[in-house]
Amino acid sequence: MSQYKVIGVMSGTSLDGIDLAYIHFEKTTHWKFEILVAETIPYDGTLEEQLREAIHYDAEELKQFDTVYTGFLAIKIRTFIEKHNIKDLDAVCSHGHTILHQPEKGITYQIGNLPGLGILLQNHVKTVVCDFRVQDVALGGQGAPLVPIGDELLFSEYDYCLNLGGFANISYHKEGKRVAYDICPVNIVLNKYAKQLGFDYDDKGKLARSGEYLLSLGSELDNLSYYKQLPPKSLGLEWVQKEIFPRLEAFKRKEIDLLRTFTEHVAMQLARNFKIRSKVLVTGGGAYNDYLLERIKYYKELNLVKPVDELIEYKEALIFGFLGVLRLRDEVNCLKSVTGAIKDHSSGKVYNFG
Known part of the structure; x- marks a missing residue:
């Protein structure tokens, strides 16, 4: 068949x-x-x-x-x-x-x-x-990520496949084999603070764009030990509840500033995982976050390819x-x-x- x-x-x-x-x-x-x-x-x-x-x-x-x-x-x-x-x-x-x-x-x-x-x-x-x-x-x-076999067999024309959902995960071909792992949380955090501001999500990143970057919080997030681990590695809600939310709450700052800071954190973490001038397929709800994509390209020159909406939303x-x-x-x-x-x-x- x-x-x-x-x-x-x-x-x-x-x-x-x-x-x-x-x-x-x-x-x-x-x-x-x-x-x-x-x-x-x-x-x-x-x-x-x-x-x-x-x-x-x-x-x-x-x-x-x-x-x-x-x-x-x-x-x-x-x-x-x-x-x-x-x-x-x-x-x-x-x-x-x-x-x-x-x-x-x-x-x-x-x-x-x-x-x-x-x-x-x-x-x-x-x-x-x-x-x-x-x-x-x-x-x-x-047990994760499982999507990379699809990246390998259905989307091999891209240097990297990036999915921006609850978590960001990446997949690419290296030295004859497919490598993939979770990079960091994305919408599982951003949606929480957007909801506290009365929105289901941060539309096009407009909320984050208007916030203030909290340098000490950003630095604390960037130094989490997970980011130093080598793949294979994956993330779950438990890790976010233990490592992310308590740090954000401890700062007792406006949700808008927490959104800006975490969006910046995500952009920095993502940019670190790509080679310069790579062709990257971007899918998942985060592909609509224009501000996040701008900030990724601020940190590294990349060709971020957004496919048709159908594929952005339903690739998984x-x-x-x-x-x-x-x-x-x-x-x-x-x-x-x-x-x-x-x-x-x-x-x-x-x-x-x-």
Whole structure:
């Protein structure tokens, strides 16, 4: 089989909602894709708050919430299929939502990946591929980032692929292998302070642009030990809650100044990771933050390429759809050079019905 029509499903740490993309993949001499239809389903305030707080749930509460979230996800996927009258569908490929990510302890937990997802969708699709991270952690890897195999096979014309979501992650080819890692938090922090100012996010970076840079805070952030670590490495909400938010709150300064300072911090950290005059594909919600992109180019001369909006917004959903296709073909979708696992492997649970 060389053609697949799948739905990729992604919920990121920035909590802006569930991304769904219906994609056609075709394998000839190389992989090609077309996003046929895509949309983001925002979370309501209650569910968003539960997702934010779930890191503090005990085991039983988390188990119950996983069941609730799996049911919620199934309803949203089913509605998407019916709304767009999707008949030709080989699989739903879903990331779920990360609650715990502590690979150094052998822990990663994405809710929404229970067998119930497949059961609830079986009248609309016969195959569900999900829970892509657990196997990699069991093999000694970081369980992240998983997108680089898509960068390698779908976007090889760029020197670097940069995703600006809840976290910034980078992927590039070096000495015959794909290297990728999380650089720093982005929207998981910026959105928090934009919300405190009455906005869902910092539109085009206008808020940060009008703030004041706090030199001592910027210096403290730049000296965090994570930035000195060599890859493979990855970040999670727990790290942000421990290392970032307390430092920002301790300064007791206006949200607008914290936004400016953290945006500057992100720009500096990102610029350090690129070679001068490189061609960089920029996707994720942060690609719309004009001020952030300006500041990155202030620190280093780069060709930052913003693709069509569809790709900016749905690249991760696209690639999780692709990870599912590779899993169905039993081909490598998780690279040891990226995650630090003991071997390349084909990751993801497959639920078949019918």
